[in-house]
Amino acid sequence: MSADxxxxxxxxxxxxxxxxxxxxxxxxxxxxPGAEARGMTLDRILVSPPMWLDDxxxxxxxxxxxxxxxxxxxxxxxxxxxxxxxxxxxxxxEMIVRRSRHFAxxxxxxxxxxxx
Amino acid sequence: MYSLVCLxxxxxxxxxxxxxxxxxxxxAVAPTLPGVFNGGDLIAHFDFxxxxxxxxxxxxxxxxxxxxxxxxxxxAFYRHGRHAAAEPALxxxxxxxxxxxVDRPVGAEVLHRFESEMVRMPxxxxxxxxxxxxxVIEARGERRWTHVWEQEYASLDGLMGxxxxxxxxxxxxxxxxxxECPDWMIDTRLCHSFCTFGRGVLGAQGGGSxx
Numbered sequence: 001m002s003a004d005x006x007x008x009x010x011x012x013x014x015x016x017x018x019x020x021x022x023x024x025x026x027x028x029x030x031x032x033p034g035a036e037a038r039g040m041t042l043d044r045i046l047v048s049p050p051m052w053l054d055d056x057x058x059x060x061x062x063x064x065x066x067x068x069x070x071x072x073x074x075x076x077x078x079x080x081x082x083x084x085x086x087x088x089x090x091x092x093x094e095m096i097v098r099r100s101r102h103f104a105x106x107x108x109x110x111x112x113x114x115x116x
Numbered sequence: 117m118y119s120l121v122c123l124x125x126x127x128x129x130x131x132x133x134x135x136x137x138x139x140x141x142x143x144a145v146a147p148t149l150p151g152v153f154n155g156g157d158l159i160a161h162f163d164f165x166x167x168x169x170x171x172x173x174x175x176x177x178x179x180x181x182x183x184x185x186x187x188x189x190x191x192a193f194y195r196h197g198r199h200a201a202a203e204p205a206l207x208x209x210x211x212x213x214x215x216x217x218v219d220r221p222v223g224a225e226v227l228h229r230f231e232s233e234m235v236r237m238p239x240x241x242x243x244x245x246x247x248x249x250x251x252v253i254e255a256r257g258e259r260r261w262t263h264v265w266e267q268e269y270a271s272l273d274g275l276m277g278x279x280x281x282x283x284x285x286x287x288x289x290x291x292x293x294x295x296e297c298p299d300w301m302i303d304t305r306l307c308h309s310f311c312t313f314g315r316g317v318l319g320a321q322g323g324g325s326x327x
Contacts, residue, residue, distance in 0.1 A: 007287075069281045076286070079296055080304045086295035101297045103287035116241075116281040 003068035005113050008104045009040060011062040014097040020047065020058030023095050027062065031088055038078040039071055040064040057097055069113070072103070118164040119250075119317075121213055121264060122181065122191040123148075123156035123257075123309050130185030131157060137180045141173065146311035149210070149272065154258070155309025156189065159213065161317050167195075167253070190215055190257030190307050192264045197250035198235050203270070204319035206245050210269045211317060212279075215307035216293075217259040222301050230292050230301070234265060240284040243274030246318035259305055268318050275310060 015023040024045070032042060043063040052058060066075060079085045092099070105113050122143075124134060135158055139145045143160040162177070164170040170193055181189045192215055203209075218227065231249060238244040246268040255261035269275050279285060291297035295304060 069283070069286055072286055073280065076290070076294060076296075080294060086300075089296060099298055101291070101294075103283070105283075113283050116278045 003070060005068055005105060005109050006065050007068065007072050007113075008043065008102075009064040009066070010102040010104060011060075011064075011099065012102070013060045013062070013092070013099040015058050015060065016095055016097055017056050018054050019095050020060060021052045023092065024060055026092070026095070027060075031092075034079075034082070034085065034088075035064060039075045040066050069116075117196045118167055118170055118194065118253075119196065119264075120160075120162040120164070120170060120177070120191060120193045121215075121266075122160040122162075122177075122189050123154075123213075123215070123307050124158040124160060124181065124189045125187045126157045126185055127187045130187070132185065134158060134180060134183075134185050135160075137183075138177070141176055141180070144313045144315065144317050146211075146313045148309050148311050151276075152310060153306065153308040154190070155307055159211070159309055159311045159313075161211070161313070163317070163320075188257070190259075190261065191255065192252045192261045193254040194250040194252045194264050196248060197264075198231070199246075199248035199318065200238065201246040201319045202238070202242070203245040203268075204316070206268055206270065206316050206319055207314065208270075208312070209245060209316065210272050210275055210310055211313055212267045212269065212275050212310035213307070214265040214309075215255075215257075215259075215261040216263050216265065217255075217303040217305070218262045218301050219260070219303045220301040226299075226301070231263075233289055233292075237279075237284060237289065238267075241278050241282045243269055243278035245270055245274075246316065248318055257307075259303055261307075266318055268316060272310075 043065045046061040048059045135145045138160040143162045145160050148155050244267045248266045250264045252261050291299045293302045
């Protein structure tokens with residue numbers, strides 16, 4: 001396995017109607033700095049539909065990257081040993097319909113990442 | 117069959133007689149290897165034919181665990197759960213045990229899904245030679261341990277390499293353990309411990325799979 005394989009951490013968040021911008025602002029201000037300190041690099045933020053809805057839900061896709069499974073574990077150990085991270089996600093749950101988190105690689109890297 | 121696994125923490129400069137005392141009670145005993153997390157200084161693993169045998173033996177075990185040289189211990193008594201032994205004769209391998217506590221309110225269906233995913237790990241990670249996943253009947257220590265996840269590897273490399281690095285572990289299973297994931301349901305305080313007993317403790321359960 002290459003320690004250089006790019007791993008994507010993807011948050012998919014469906015905000016409560018009319019609260020999409022608030023959710024993303026909070027994510028940027030209160031979550032992103034800690035995530036970067038834990039070793040993740042912000043790749044992109046996508047919003048669907050690409051306008052803030054007043055009376056319906058926006059879906060926000062936030063993608064982070066890091067290199068290799070050892071760095072994934074290092075990031076994850078830091079987050080689970082910081083109660084503030086769990087507290088943050090509990091707060092977010094008040095503003096959203098649902099969320100999911102996915103861990104992925106490019107299809108071209110699947111053979112490499114499973115070659116352990 | 118039933119088992120009791122104890123992760124024993126020694127007091128400073130203590131524990132010299134603990135291993136022999138527990139071995140004298142029938143346990144497989146070995147010092148933990150570097151790299152354990154909340155895994156203690158010593159692992160003791162007992163097998164019992166039935167729960168009564170455990171109850172009969174427990175006062176003597178407690179006498180050791182509450183005696184000189186022992187600071188504290190994390191213990192789990194359990195009836196053998198799903199298991200398989202791909203290499204039942206493995207005697208020189210590394211035994212690893214994870215004590216975990218499902219401490220969030222989840223339904224039986226979710227618990228079943230978690231357990232079903234866990235027992236698929238050896239399918240994707242063949243470095244896990246022998247294994248067993250069991251629900252805990254009686255727990256002691258820092259948490260109310262609910263599950264015991266045991267594995268045997270041919271060497272430490274299997275645990276540190278394939279087990280930790282395979283994406284089925286970190287990109288699939290670990291969401292149950294990760295406070296950042298919506299499926300999180302397991303206390304972040306875990307006991308991750310491993311040792312070399314010099315004999316197998318999982319292979320004796322038979323080579324067939326009950327997964």
